[in-house]
Amino acid sequence: MDFNDTPEQAGFRAEVGAWLKANATPRTGRRSLNRRIDSEKGLRLAKEWQAKKADAGYARMHFPAEYGGQGKPVLYSIIYEQEEARYDVPAGFFSIGLGMCAPVLMEYATEEQKRRFVPPMVRGEEVWCQLFSEPGAGSDLAGLRMRAVRDGDDWVVNGQKVWTSGAHYSDYGILVTRHDPTLPKHKGLTFFFLDMRSPGVEIRPIKQISGASDFNEVYFTNVRIPDSQRLGEVGSGWQVSITTLMNERLAVGGAPPPDARDLLALARRVRLEHGPAIEDRSVREAIADWHVQSEGLRHIRSRSLTALSKGQAPGPEASITKVVSATKLQDIGSFGSELMDIGGSLINPDDTLSDALFQSGFLYAPGLRIAGGTDEILRNIIAERVLGLPGDIRVDRDRAYNEIPTGA
Amino acid sequence: MNFDFSDAQKALKKQTRDFLKGACPIEVPRRILEGAEPYDQALWKGLVDIQAPATAIPEEYGGIGFGYLELCVIAEELGRALAPVPFSSSVYLATEAILRAGSEDQKKERLSALAEGRAIGTFALAEGPGVATASSLETTFDGARLTGSKNPVPDGDVADFAVVVAREGDGTSLALVDLAGAGVTRKTVDTLDPSRSHAKLTFDGAPAQRLGKAGEGWAIKDAIFDRAAVLFAMEQLGGADVCLQMSVDYAKGRFAFGRPIGSFQAIKHKLADMYIKNELARANCYYGAWALSTDSPELPTASAAARVAAIDAYHYASKENIQTHGGIGFTWESDCHLFYRRAKLLALALGSARVWKDRLIDALEAQAQSA
Numbered sequence: 183m184d185f186n187d188t189p190e191q192a193g194f195r196a197e198v199g200a201w202l203k204a205n206a207t208p209r210t211g212r213r214s215l216n217r218r219i220d221s222e223k224g225l226r227l228a229k230e231w232q233a234k235k236a237d238a239g240y241a242r243m244h245f246p247a248e249y250g251g252q253g254k255p256v257l258y259s260i261i262y263e264q265e266e267a268r269y270d271v272p273a274g275f276f277s278i279g280l281g282m283c284a285p286v287l288m289e290y291a292t293e294e295q296k297r298r299f300v301p302p303m304v305r306g307e308e309v310w311c312q313l314f315s316e317p318g319a320g321s322d323l324a325g326l327r328m329r330a331v332r333d334g335d336d337w338v339v340n341g342q343k344v345w346t347s348g349a350h351y352s353d354y355g356i357l358v359t360r361h362d363p364t365l366p367k368h369k370g371l372t373f374f375f376l377d378m379r380s381p382g383v384e385i386r387p388i389k390q391i392s393g394a395s396d397f398n399e400v401y402f403t404n405v406r407i408p409d410s411q412r413l414g415e416v417g418s419g420w421q422v423s424i425t426t427l428m429n430e431r432l433a434v435g436g437a438p439p440p441d442a443r444d445l446l447a448l449a450r451r452v453r454l455e456h457g458p459a460i461e462d463r464s465v466r467e468a469i470a471d472w473h474v475q476s477e478g479l480r481h482i483r484s485r486s487l488t489a490l491s492k493g494q495a496p497g498p499e500a501s502i503t504k505v506v507s508a509t510k511l512q513d514i515g516s517f518g519s520e521l522m523d524i525g526g527s528l529i530n531p532d533d534t535l536s537d538a539l540f541q542s543g544f545l546y547a548p549g550l551r552i553a554g555g556t557d558e559i560l561r562n563i564i565a566e567r568v569l570g571l572p573g574d575i576r577v578d579r580d581r582a583y584n585e586i587p588t589g590a
Numbered sequence: 591m592n593f594d595f596s597d598a599q600k601a602l603k604k605q606t607r608d609f610l611k612g613a614c615p616i617e618v619p620r621r622i623l624e625g626a627e628p629y630d631q632a633l634w635k636g637l638v639d640i641q642a643p644a645t646a647i648p649e650e651y652g653g654i655g656f657g658y659l660e661l662c663v664i665a666e667e668l669g670r671a672l673a674p675v676p677f678s679s680s681v682y683l684a685t686e687a688i689l690r691a692g693s694e695d696q697k698k699e700r701l702s703a704l705a706e707g708r709a710i711g712t713f714a715l716a717e718g719p720g721v722a723t724a725s726s727l728e729t730t731f732d733g734a735r736l737t738g739s740k741n742p743v744p745d746g747d748v749a750d751f752a753v754v755v756a757r758e759g760d761g762t763s764l765a766l767v768d769l770a771g772a773g774v775t776r777k778t779v780d781t782l783d784p785s786r787s788h789a790k791l792t793f794d795g796a797p798a799q800r801l802g803k804a805g806e807g808w809a810i811k812d813a814i815f816d817r818a819a820v821l822f823a824m825e826q827l828g829g830a831d832v833c834l835q836m837s838v839d840y841a842k843g844r845f846a847f848g849r850p851i852g853s854f855q856a857i858k859h860k861l862a863d864m865y866i867k868n869e870l871a872r873a874n875c876y877y878g879a880w881a882l883s884t885d886s887p888e889l890p891t892a893s894a895a896a897r898v899a900a901i902d903a904y905h906y907a908s909k910e911n912i913q914t915h916g917g918i919g920f921t922w923e924s925d926c927h928l929f930y931r932r933a934k935l936l937a938l939a940l941g942s943a944r945v946w947k948d949r950l951i952d953a954l955e956a957q958a959q960s961a
Contacts, residue, residue, distance in 0.1 A: 183659060183880045184592050191591075446954060460955070463948065470947035473954065474899045478870030481877045484593040491591055499869040506866060558855070564865055565858035569838050572853040 185484065191261060191491070198265045201238055206231075206269040225309075225351050228272035232306025242280055242304045249288065249296055250304030257491050278347055279303045279310030283356050286426045287375070290413035299354070299375075311352035311378070312426065313343040313400060318588065320345075320552075321559045323358075323427075324367045324420055325578075325586070328402065330359035330374070336406045337361075337374065342399060345553070349385045349398040352378050356426065357407075358419045363584040370583050371419030376407045392545040427555075437507035437550055440514050440539045442472040445521075448536050452521050459521050468517060475510050479503055498568040505560045508550040515544030593876065595659060603663040609640060610671040616925050619785040622674035623928065628748045628778070628787035634675045638707030643681050647689070652702025658820075662879040665821045669828030672932055674785045676710045676745035678939075682821040683814065684711025687753040690817075691764060691802030691810045700751070700766075712749040714740035714791055715811065721945060722755070724762045724808045729793065731756035731765040733800060735773070736793040744939065746789030747778045753801055754793070761805030767798040783931035815940055819893040820878035823900035826936050827868070827875045830900070833907035833929050834864045837914040844916075857914060864907045871896075871903035891957060894950035901937045901946075908933035 187195055235241040236250065243258040245251025252258070266273075284300050291299070302308040319326035328341030339359055349355065355378050362370040378385075382405035387395040414422040440448075446469055449459040459465045482503065486496035518540030519526035531538045551557050565571045578586045595603070613636045622630055637643065645661045647653020661681070668677055685704050688696055688711075703709035715722050717729065718741055729738025736754060743752060746769070754765045769776060773796030776789045802810045838861060841852030851857050878896030881889040908930040912919035919926045937943065 183594065183596070183876075183883065185880075187591065446951075446958075460951070463944075466951040467944060467947040470894075470898060470950045471902075473950065474874060474895045474902075475870060477877065477895050478873040478899060481593065481873035482869065484591060485873065485876075487591045488593045499873070502866045502869050506870070558859070561859040561862035562855065564862040565852075569834075569861055569865060571838065571841060571858055571861065572850050574853055574855065575849060 187261075188491075191257065194258060195261050195265060198240065198262050201240070202265055202269050205234065205238075206266075206271050209268055209270045221351060224272055225275055228275045229306045231272050232276060232304075236305040241306075242284075245284070245288075245300065245304060249284075250301035255490070255493070257487065260487060260490070275309060275348065275351070276303070276306055278312055279308075279352075282312055282426050283310040283354075283375070286356060286373075286413060286422060289425055290373070290422055291375075292410075295411075308353040309348065309351055311346050311348045311355045313346050313349070313355045313357040314423065314426075315345040316342060317344055318590075321556055323423065324371065325583075326358060326360060326371070327363075328357075328359045329363070330361045330372055330407075332361070332409070333406075335409055337372075337409060337412075339374075339402045339405045339407055342401050344388070344397075344399050346385075346398045346400050347396055349378065349400050350387060354378060355400075356413070358423050360583065361416060361419075364582050365417070366580055367578060367583045367586065368420045369417055371423070372416050373413045373419040373422040374407050374411050375413060376405070376411060380405050380407070382406075390549055392542065392549070437504075437511040438543070438546070440511070440518060440536070440543050442469055442476045442514065444536070444539055445469050445472065445514050445518050448518055448521060448540070451535055454521070454523075465521065472510055472514055475506055479506060498564075501560070501564055501568060504550075504554060505557050505564075508547060508557065511543050511550060512547030515540045515542075515547055519544055593880070595663065595876075599659050599663050602660055603667060606640075606642075606664050606667040607670070609636065610667055610673065614671040614673050616672070616928070619672040619674045619928055620925070622787075623783075623785040623931075629676055629745070630674050633673060634677075634707065637673075637675060637677065641705075643677070643685070643707055644705035645681075647685060647701050647705045651697050652705040654705075658817075658883040659879055661821060662824045662875075662882070665824035666828040666875075669825030669936075670832050672785060672829065672928055676712070676748060676787075678818075678822065678825065679712035679745040679749060680704060680710045682818040683713035684749075684751070684753055686814050686817050687711075687713060687764065687801060687810070688766075690814055696766065696799070696801065703750075709750045710745060710748055712743055712745045712752045713814070714743040714746065714752045714754045716740065716742060721941070724757075727755065727757045727762065729754060729756040731758045731763050731798060731800070733758065733804070734797065735795045736765050736767050736798040737795055739790060739792040741790035742779050742781055742788035743791050744786060744788055746791050747776055747787055752791065754791075754798070755807055755811050758804055758807070762807035762811075763804050764801040764807045764810055765798040766801045767793065767796050771797055773797065781935065783935035785928060785932065786935060816890050816893045817882055819897040819940055819946070820875070820882045820889075822936055822940055823871070823875045823878060823893075823896040826900035826904040826933070827871050829929055829932055829936075830864075830868050830871060830904040830907040833904070833911040833926075833933075834861065834868055836926070836929075837861055837864065837907075837911045840915055851914075860910050860914065864903075864910055867899075867903040867906050871899040874899040888957070890953035891950060894946050894953055897940070897946045898943055898950060901943045904929075904933040905937060 239252055240262050243252040243254040244256040247253045284303055287296055287300055303310055314323060316326045330337045330339045355376055357374045357376055359372055360370050361372040382403040384401040386399045388397045389395050449465055452459045454462055482499050486500050489496045528534055529538050529541045566573055613633050618630050641654050642664050644653040645656045646658050649655040688700050704711060736756060749769055751768050754767055756763060756765050773794045775792040779788050779790050781788045841857050842850055844851050874896045878892045881892035912926045912930060915926055918924050
């Protein structure tokens with residue numbers, strides 16, 4: 183048991199470190215550049231940075247060379263990301279495309295399409311989004327109703343998607359639709375990719391609790407998608423979606439700060455009735471509980487990396503990461519605000535002791551508990567796929583989709 | 591990055607599990623729970639035969655000089671099996687105390703006997719209900735004789751000697767006392783978990799030797815507990831894993847409302863939470879094992895985190911295992927209560943979660959100051 187790199191990994195880490203040092207600014211605070219600036223400027227900076235990374239050979243190193251990567255083991259990408267995390271670089275715009283859309287293209291698209299679309303994604307020249315959830319189909323994704331009707335060499339698509347991260351700045355999207363509502367719900371789905379500037383696509387931002395608008399509603403009115411942009415067979419949209427969701431769970435992992443160590447730092451500074459909060463027994467016990475969770479997740483990452491570096495698949499324990507970190511973020515945000523007592527409601531960064539870290543975490547966390555699989559769905563997945571418990575009894579599974587009650 | 595046990599350590603784990611399957615099926619802890627025997631002598635002899643108590647003792651003192659990762663692997667399996675033997679008292683506590691604080695003569699005299707199971711040692715801190723602190727201790731040591739009483743002392747009725755935390759002058763020292771000697775009275779006491787034996791020890795000027803330097807007893811105790819906490823946590827993890835497996839098996843096979851109860855989300859989510867707590871505990875335990883095996887400066891934070899996580903996981907798994915079993919779960923004949931009792935016993939031994947959470951923050955603060 184050790185936490186050291188192999189000589190080869192250490193050499194690569196040093197090489198990456200030197201390149202980053204020459205090309206980026208070390209991070210000082212805990213907030214990343216992309217959170218502090220508006221998305222248009224942020225996107226421009228992110229594209230510049232991604233192109234620079236790609237020129238140096240550090241973008242998506244584990245992708246095959248013919249699709250813009252370097253054909254290296256995934257551990258190289260991870261080491262690069264670990265080192266990059268120490269620097270204040272723009273991030274976040276490409277994670278859905280590279281984490282979910284590119285893998286699905288590489289599995290289902292034609293060779294020509296892969297060579298056309300994956301390399302520009304790796305270079306940050308084209309941004310992709312994922313159009314899955316609908317107003318009536320979130321956790322029950324297979325209940326989606328967006329309709330695709332074949333018309334010659336095209337499909338004509340009508341309906342609405344929602345919670346589409348980054349639709350407003352994306353060039354392309356992957357999309358799951360219903361081609362046949364008379365089939366059982368999992369069997370009537372078909373999967374496509376499309377140009378987000380296609381006529382009939384209308385994007386409206388959603389304002390979240392936090393005030394930010396990371397997501398959109400996307401309306402489709404007679405949008406034509408060529409059949410050549412279908413991914414997988416007609417009727418196999420569910421299997422293609424599952425491939426994407428498996429990659430999503432790897433892409434949506436941890437939570438942003440504040441974490442236990444931020445709370446510890448706050449507790450040293452903020453005063454309660456009898457002195458600094460860090461001297462209060464109940465505060466100490468609460469921080470200890472969250473520290474243990476954070477450390478547990480950190481060590482689980484180390485175990486996953488160990489498996490990857492041995493060429494094995496990470497164990498199922500990595501599946502607990504999001505469900506633990508989202509609730510932890512919510513609780514720490516709440517508790518940190520409470521430590522500031524009446525003044526804890528202040529949210530202007532200059533009025534807080536902590537750059538409003540706890541207040542913004544408190545407002546951001548409810549979304550994290552839902553996005554990328556709700557707490558409840560993730561617990562079902564752990565119970566069924568990891569523990570092997572029987573599936574729920576489904577009253578809608580074998581019925582024609584258009585006969586399933588909707589409550590509407 | 592290689593955060594995993596080696597193939598040899600995994601093989602040792604399997605050997606230990608196979609051995610315990612034969613030597614310690616659940617009937618063994620149940621027999622000790624229900625009967626008058628303080629521990630299972632055949633199992634103890636079997637563990638001595640496979641040299642388990644000698645695992646981490648250096649060869650020069652009669653051990654086999656494996657490392658602590660090997661001992662952690664064995665601890666996890668003993669926890670799974672609810673092994674009713676004085677292993678934790680003798681190996682995680684008494685042996686560690688002598689290894690850490692003993693003089694050369696004390697090491698030579700005691701360690702090979704501990705390694706070969708000829709002697710059983712234990713460690714005595716508590717003096718009845720309440721948190722024991724350096725200033726609360728009433729047992730006194732004058733450099734030669736020990737006076738006072740300790741209760742409960744794990745395996746105090748069967749141990750050959752005890753390491754006793756006692757007040758000496760204005761400070762605290764550790765005293766090594768032979769329990770068969772003059773001035774020692776021992777009385778078996780009942781505890782929450784009768785599958786592990788405990789006693790009240792009373793010292794009336796009992797002859798004792800100092801272990802470690804005078805006045806440093808409390809700091810040595812803390813250092814020993816930092817090490818023992820990892821090993822106890824491994825036992826707790828093993829027990830919590832068995833509770834989860836029992837719950838999953840029962841939830842698959844028990845039908846209600848025309849379907850397996852494991853198909854209901856109320857049960858699924860409970861068992862998913864059990865899994866989550868167990869995995870957080872496992873990750874912290876393995877990190878604690880690494881810190882223990884390398885004498886890392888991170889041992890105080892890593893061991894406290896392992897203990898806090900393991901207490902939480904085993905408590906939750908053992909209580910929700912009963913709940914998942916429903917009515918049968920709280921009967922005497924069900925095995926659920928054996929784990930519920932052991933979970934609480936191990937959660938209290940070495941001090942409760944609230945004490946260890948406080949230690950964890952102290953250790954984090956000390957780490958921050960030295961950084």
